[in-house]
Amino acid sequence: MGETRNAYRILVGNPEGKRPLGRLRRRWVDNIRMDLREIGWDGMDWKDLAQDREQWRALVNTKFLRTKHETTDKYNLCGVYQMTCKDCDLKYVGQTGRNFRKRYKEHIREIKTNGQKSKFAQHILDTTHNYHTIDKAMEILHIEKKGKMLNTLESFHIYELTKQNLQMNEALTDSYNPIYDILIKINQAQEI
């Protein structure tokens, strides 16, 4: 954890950095360079990517704050969530600035009323699959206030699902994002 904490400080504190290069900082930079090389973006300076603070912060949040939220009132909070179908592996990623429970009920209402406002509901209706109760269907990915950060986190998770061919959301318009690709690789490396 010590090393990741340092990576966190480097990314959030001062991504372009005027401080002297310490050992941990250099190691982190080298990792980013390696990741860029692997995805064929070795021509791009990682510092160019780091200038997009919003996406770096999303990266850091996803890497460090994607924890299991097991508090009893978690569904009263807001943020980014994922809904999984009961009968297949497809998932829907969404965000809410109100609370998760309300959002879940809205998806279910769309199913019951044959509505057009929910991609999750559309999947259930189109396939005649079933849906789980909230505790099994809805996974909280990030607890976060409404704002730009919520959009970035949501778009990252949709991107990730798209790469896995597991998404119910609309196809993405921005089809390639090198920062997200690096992030996915980092997350995969952590899971091993």
Ligand SMILES: [Zn+2]
């Ligand atoms: Zn399904």
